[in-house]
Amino acid sequence: MSQVEMSRLGPGGTREHFDEIQRVYAVVFPGYDLEDHRRRTLRQTESAGFEAVTVRENGVLVGFAYGLPLSARSTWWDGLRPSPPDGFAVETGRRTFAVIGLAVLPSHRGRGLGRRLMDELLSSRPEERATLATVPDNQExxxxxxxxxxxxxxQTPGVEGETADAFDLYVTALRPEVASSSR
Ligand SMILES: CC(C)(COP(=O)(O)OP(=O)(O)OC[C@H]1O[C@@H](n2cnc3c(N)ncnc32)[C@H](O)[C@@H]1OP(=O)(O)O)[C@@H](O)C(=O)NCCC(=O)NCCS
Structure with a gap:
């Protein structure tokens, strides 16, 4: 019988297990630049509040999710169309948690692991809302x-050096009492 184990990792744990995380990344996102992913992710682990969750089956890492709070100087919402209401794009470093990565090996999909990774990642965040970006053609x-x-x-335009030309942004409330003020 298989044994599934979810682990919550801070910055140090993420760096320690990064090679395993990247083995999954390379399978799930073939064609993406692994060196660029390593550089970006290791830089992200240095941001306050960075957190990751991994799932292992029989000890082998088969999926991950990670993210970080948007800083007060974040450019995440820059160029958002349609324009958001006043105040929507204001960040404080404590308002919005951005989910940067979510992936499960193809061989392990459809068993609820992706949903569990996301739920675990967001379950104890103190921010009022979470956001994520998808490429427009990832309609699934x-x-x-x-x-x-x-x-x-x-939608926001992808700036120079980003992995896509445009991103569709999504938001969810993390605490029901502030849901109505989030947009
Ligand atoms: C997105 C991803 C992490 C989901 O992982 P997963 O372990 O299959 O997730 P779950 O088993 O929780 O299923 C997620 C949803 O996909 C659906 N699904 C799973 N397998 C499916 C399949 N073969 N065909 C259609 N839908 C499927 C499930 O019904 C579920 O929807 P529901 O929660 O509304 O019921 C995984 O598909 C993946 O790594 N995809 C490639 C990377 C990617 O697109 N990441 C997100 C980029 S923003």
Whole structure:
């Protein structure tokens, strides 16, 4: 019988297990630049509040999710169309948790691991809302996020050096009492 284990990792734990995380990344996102992913992710682990969750089956890492709070100087919402209401894009470093990565090996999909990774990652966040970005042609993921309660929030242009030309952004409330003020 297989044994499934979820682990929550801080920055140090993420760096320690990064090679295993990247083995999954390389399978799930073939063609993406692994050196660029390593550089970006290791830089992200240096941001306050960075957190990751991994799932292992029989000790082998088969999926991960990670993210970090948007800083007060974040450019995450820059160029968002349609334009958001006043105040929507204001960040404080404590307002919004951005989910940067979510992946499960193809051989392990459809068993609820992706949902569990996301739920575990967001379950104890102190921020009022979470956001994530998808590439516009990943409609399967977009439909999944909408079924999970995420709301489409508009599109931003990918800037030089980003992994795509445009991103569709999604938002979900993490605490029900602030849901109505999030958009
Ligand atoms: C997105 C991803 C992490 C989901 O992982 P997973 O372990 O299959 O997730 P779950 O088993 O929790 O299933 C997620 C949803 O996909 C659906 N699903 C799973 N396998 C499916 C399949 N073969 N065909 C259609 N839908 C499927 C499930 O019904 C579920 O929807 P629900 O929660 O509304 O019922 C995984 O598909 C993946 O790594 N995809 C490639 C990377 C990616 O797109 N990441 C997100 C980028 S923003």
């Amino acid at each position: 993921a977009q439909r999944m996020y909408e079924r999970w309660g995420w709301k489409p929030t508009g």
